[in-house]
Amino acid sequence: MTELVSTTPGLYPLPDWAKQELSDLKGHQKHDLISGNEGADIVSAYDRAREEVVSEQTDAGLDRVVEAQLRWDDMLAHPLTVHENVETGGIVRYYDNNNFYRDPQVRGELTFSGDVAAELDATADLLGDESLQAVLPGPYSLSDLATDEHYGDEADFLGAVSEFLAGEVDAFPDHETLFLLEPSLVFSPPGEDVDERVAEAISAVSDATDADVVVHTYWGALDEKVYAHLMDADVEAIGFDFVAGDRDQTLYNINEYGTKDDIALGLVDGQNTLVEDPDTVRERVEWTLDNVQSQTFDTAYVTSNTELFYLPENRATEKLAALAAATEDELEVEA
Template sequence: MTDVVATTPGLFPLPDWAKSELSDLKGHQKGDLVSGDELPEVTDAYGRAREEMVDEQRGAGLDRVVEGQARWDDMLAHPLTVHENVETGGIVRYYDNNNFYRDPRVVGELTFSGDVGVELDHAVELLDDDPLQTVLPGPYTLANLATDEYYGDEAEFLAAVAEFLAGEIDAFPAHETLYLLEPSLVTNPPGDGRDERASDAIDEVAAATDADVVVHTYWEAFEEKPYAHLMDAGVDAIGFDLVTADREATFECINEYGTKDDIGLGLVDGQNTRVEEPETVAERVEWVHDRVPAAEFDTTYVSHNTEPFYLPVNRHREKLATLAEGARLARSEGVEL
């Protein structure tokens, strides 16, 4: 019988008060923001937003609690845009959504930053005994979103990004799980040769933690070769978008190449304001079992398909409660996956 775990890929919507307050404060912030250079008032506002985000997860009853990523104005590009050897270029579109980030242009060596680790240290102070889940962009996605003006070679740049992320993880506090968000792996899949390098990069990042690692993909389904190579990486689970991606293609990959002992299921829509029923979540978990009859998963992670950043805060909180209750129902019904 699988253990059904309610979680989230992080990147929460900012509370309305924080949007207004931070907009005013950042109007007085001079120059590009580098880790540690924020005005004290900005740091304080992000701290209060973090506390609110942790509280809303604990109140909903999630099984894993994330930091919330309130400071990640540039979405998955954030770990680079706050790095001292990265310059932020113009505003570019974030995948196929009406959201944008500043293009991170890597102009020097990707040395240790520690920015995300500091955020997580603050989150741990709020958790009591709740299990922490850390969140990072996967190396392939982060390299895909960035512009390399230093390394000069695609393979070398990807390796440098992986080494950078692994170094950041070394500074993380103890955590139960690590979600590596890899939408580019399916929206802009690597071709021959690059697919193996992408898997190797993910493997290097995953090896930097003793926690369970979930490589979470979304918006589209896997192509076969990148998926087959990802199966060689030392990760505990692969996460699938079962809301917007082609489900038939997803299950073809799973049934053709197998999957890990754990699985991530993106079952709640992170972009649509319609709030799902907990019973629907539990039914979808069982439905996956019916589509993957040969698998026996140790852990099933149930989450949004995408980051909930796009949602109004009230709908976001309702969906957190749906995830928690849906996972509880699946456990109480004894779903055998």
């Protein structure tokens, strides 16, 4: 029997009321924000928004609850853009997804920050149980989105980013699962001098937690060679995007090289406002696992393929309910 676990990769849309309130507050406190200080009113607004999205997840019945990363204006680059030794450069576009962010330029050593740990501490206080799922950019994607002005070597920079993330994870409160988001492995795969180091970098982050670690990839299918190297990472599961890109290539990779004992299935569209009903999600789960040859899984994480940031708030909430309803029962899959 395969346990189905409903979850998401985090990065939710702000509640509608918070968008306007925070826009007004940030306009008034622009100088403080540039210097890295959030005023008490901004902190309070984010606290209230966090409470709301955590309640939405628990009300929907999700098996894993994320903090939702509502403060992450620069999406996956956030852990660097708030770092004291990183300067935020001009506006750039990540992954051709029509959203624009600031370029984090690393000008000094990536010392411990604790920014994400503080967010998770607040979420753990709200939950009071072990359903917390932490979310971070994976070390390769974070290094890919940044500009290195300090370390001087791509492999050394990847190692430094990995060490930085491991230090952040070590400060997290107890969490059941950690999702490391690695879309750059698909969209901007590493070259020959780096590809063999990616698994080592991911493993270093994974080793910093006792939680189950999922490396979630999206925006398409992984290149065969990249996937083969990724399989060397010491993690419990790899996540796959079954919405965007070549599903046949993804299934080929899994069936040719195998995968971990657990798997994450990106089966709900994180960018399309059309809400999948629970029966459709369940059918997709069954079809996908039926097409994985000669392997069954202890756990299948059923999730959206991408972050939910791109959706209107009401559509994101509806997709949470669909994910939860589709995974209420275990699944028996013939090997």
